[in-house]
Amino acid sequence: MTRFSAWNVFKYGLAGQMGWQRQWRDPEPKPEYDVVIVGAGLHGLATACYLAKNHGLKNIAVLEKGWLGSGNAGRNTTIVRSNYMMPGNREFYEHALKLWENLSHDLNYNVMFSQRAHISLLHSPAAKDAAARRYNTMRLTGSDGELWDLETLKRNVPLLDYSQGARFPIIGAAVQKRAGTARHDAVAWGYARAADQLGVDIIQNCEVTSTTRKNGQIVSLETSRGSIGAKKVGFAVSGNSSRLWNMAGFQTLPIESHKLQAFVTEPLKPMLDQVVVFGVGGAHFYISQSNKGGMVFGGDLDWYKSYAQRGNLPIIQDVAECAMSILPCLGRVRLLRHWSGVVDMSMDGSPFICKTPLDNLYLNAGWNYGGFKASPASGWYFADLIANDRPHPIIANYNLNRFERGVNIDERGAGPDPKLHG
Amino acid sequence: MLRIPCPFCGERDHSEFSYGGDGSIKYPPLDAPIGEWHEAVFQRKNIRGMQFETWQHLNGCRMWLIVERDTMSHEIRSVRPAHPGMAKALEGET
Numbered sequence: 001m002t003r004f005s006a007w008n009v010f011k012y013g014l015a016g017q018m019g020w021q022r023q024w025r026d027p028e029p030k031p032e033y034d035v036v037i038v039g040a041g042l043h044g045l046a047t048a049c050y051l052a053k054n055h056g057l058k059n060i061a062v063l064e065k066g067w068l069g070s071g072n073a074g075r076n077t078t079i080v081r082s083n084y085m086m087p088g089n090r091e092f093y094e095h096a097l098k099l100w101e102n103l104s105h106d107l108n109y110n111v112m113f114s115q116r117a118h119i120s121l122l123h124s125p126a127a128k129d130a131a132a133r134r135y136n137t138m139r140l141t142g143s144d145g146e147l148w149d150l151e152t153l154k155r156n157v158p159l160l161d162y163s164q165g166a167r168f169p170i171i172g173a174a175v176q177k178r179a180g181t182a183r184h185d186a187v188a189w190g191y192a193r194a195a196d197q198l199g200v201d202i203i204q205n206c207e208v209t210s211t212t213r214k215n216g217q218i219v220s221l222e223t224s225r226g227s228i229g230a231k232k233v234g235f236a237v238s239g240n241s242s243r244l245w246n247m248a249g250f251q252t253l254p255i256e257s258h259k260l261q262a263f264v265t266e267p268l269k270p271m272l273d274q275v276v277v278f279g280v281g282g283a284h285f286y287i288s289q290s291n292k293g294g295m296v297f298g299g300d301l302d303w304y305k306s307y308a309q310r311g312n313l314p315i316i317q318d319v320a321e322c323a324m325s326i327l328p329c330l331g332r333v334r335l336l337r338h339w340s341g342v343v344d345m346s347m348d349g350s351p352f353i354c355k356t357p358l359d360n361l362y363l364n365a366g367w368n369y370g371g372f373k374a375s376p377a378s379g380w381y382f383a384d385l386i387a388n389d390r391p392h393p394i395i396a397n398y399n400l401n402r403f404e405r406g407v408n409i410d411e412r413g414a415g416p417d418p419k420l421h422g
Numbered sequence: 423m424l425r426i427p428c429p430f431c432g433e434r435d436h437s438e439f440s441y442g443g444d445g446s447i448k449y450p451p452l453d454a455p456i457g458e459w460h461e462a463v464f465q466r467k468n469i470r471g472m473q474f475e476t477w478q479h480l481n482g483c484r485m486w487l488i489v490e491r492d493t494m495s496h497e498i499r500s501v502r503p504a505h506p507g508m509a510k511a512l513e514g515e516t
Contacts (some may be wrong), residue, residue, distance in 0.1 A: 269431050
């Protein structure tokens, strides 16, 4: 495999860009693998990559029902941040952010990670106090975070609505400067290429339809491309975790599938250098500008359970109203596209990376709104769990019995109602 | 936009309603073992297909309804009042 380097870009540039190789193979499935990961999204691909890279495992396959990165990997707003406060989440997301910081070098693939700062607008003294607590917690646990007064915010983000008549007057902001955005497809492709180089078979158009079990273990996965034997199996199919869980012979998970929309406008000249988040009362809105100039933004879930990858109209209106509340200059900009992804909404808004009642089955699920930013650490710790058959202390409570034990990791304090953990 | 035929108000946009959640949950008695409560509060079948779910007609009659809806196609098969007394009263009318 040709490495990406300044020299090679130059060399192949002179040769009319001919001579680059395929970025990954398209192998036929073998009869059996040591580890089979179901789901070639960011989490599944990262897991396979780290299984090979960190733990030296060979003979790994990633099965994907469509093409790799065809699910939520391509249906997000590409925001990366680690402004989590709860023990359990704090260390995990911080580790993810640290992995992001070196990911392009690590994978030899430009994931276009841009640490452009994540700015949460504050609209009340109470919000400011809560932000001070959260961001101080972050600083005390090895991350970065700061509070900006109004003047600093105006200097850095001049286009927000600071007028006297603003519907939601802004009084300041909570800022994580190391946060930012990345190119979502490049992350999937980068992990796929790195995993493939380490010998992982990425098998696309291979849908799992059932499992064969014996003595409390999965023996093989029945797929649209035949039966594939597996010594260990990992599920990483957020959005459809419950369906796969049923195929493994189980009934229920602390998860509901909801859909989350996102939007992009026509391209504009550079106007917003950061990720800006607006949340007050019922409003919820986050926006950044892509490298192509489109304004990428999103808001709340569609508010009812659904497996359909298509969004409803009232949310488009909600999100447009939010946009107008803080960035009225967007008023005449046209929407180019909008899309919807199906997400696992869990009962406390936190994920699961854990063992299951079957000896050789491991679960990675329940990513709520946070799957994109989490993907490097999710793969890192899921690989560690599968290789060592025990959870790393950092993910000790990302398991299915935390509710029974009363150790919910409820960042929002919203209670056991999945749709409220946005 | 989903259109939900409210048995009291007629067919309305879903934006008038508030989604409750899984309508098939049976809450155990208060003194039931913790495991049963854990099942009812936290565990979900998360069906892809037809399921019963609760909606409240918040910006209408404010009644809670049981809606039978497909979570993939969004087709609504049936709607009835969640309160059994109300359901009976409606039946008596016709």
